[in-house]
């Protein structure tokens with residue numbers, strides 16, 4: 001059976017940063033489980049809420065958390081890139097520069113749309129505004145969480161803006177229609193990133209990562225798999 005590697009592009013593994021890992025011990029358990037299931041590289045993407053905290057304060061907290069975790073990452077030989085999951089609200093325009101929130105050494109910013117129930121036009125306008133003001137590229141986080149993304153016409157409005165898209169692996173446990181739709185989006189080349197969005201070691205999907213990898217490997221062609229980072 002063919003297998004494939006991808007970066008876990010969405011994690012809350014950094015300890016004591018947000019509603020993710022509570023401490024270094026829990027982070028270690030999560031890294032150990034990911035590694036055992038074939039994940040070699042992760043983005044570290046704690047939530048960033050611009051209406052609650054300045055970017056500087058967030059970066060200071062993130063640096064402290066990262067220093068605590070670095071020996072563990074090294075011990076497990078896990079490749080990593082610091083980043084953030086940036087909540088998409090107008091308060092981000094209080095900052096002239098968003099580059100510190102990008103995935104390290106890239107101009108990619110993982111953006112969490114404001115609500116699964118929001119008007120997609122509202123989200124599209126916010127993205128347009130970010131692109132007008134900043135030279136970043138957007139990865140839309142967990143597009144599987146937003147029912148409006150199941151509408152292909154709506155999805156194409158986002159595609160037109162040249163955003164990258166990320167799916168949470170547990171879309172594979174969704175109902176038939178939803179699952180097929182997201183597989184189709186991968187096949188159509190609209191999805192470039194996969195992630196666990198793992199928060200806690202108790203997350204139900206953590207022990208299933210290997211199963212999801214094999215399912216995707218079975219359902220997608222070698223060429224389709226290559227379009228995933």
Ligand SMILES: [Fe+2]
Nearest residue numbers: 010012085197
């Ligand atoms: Fe997340």
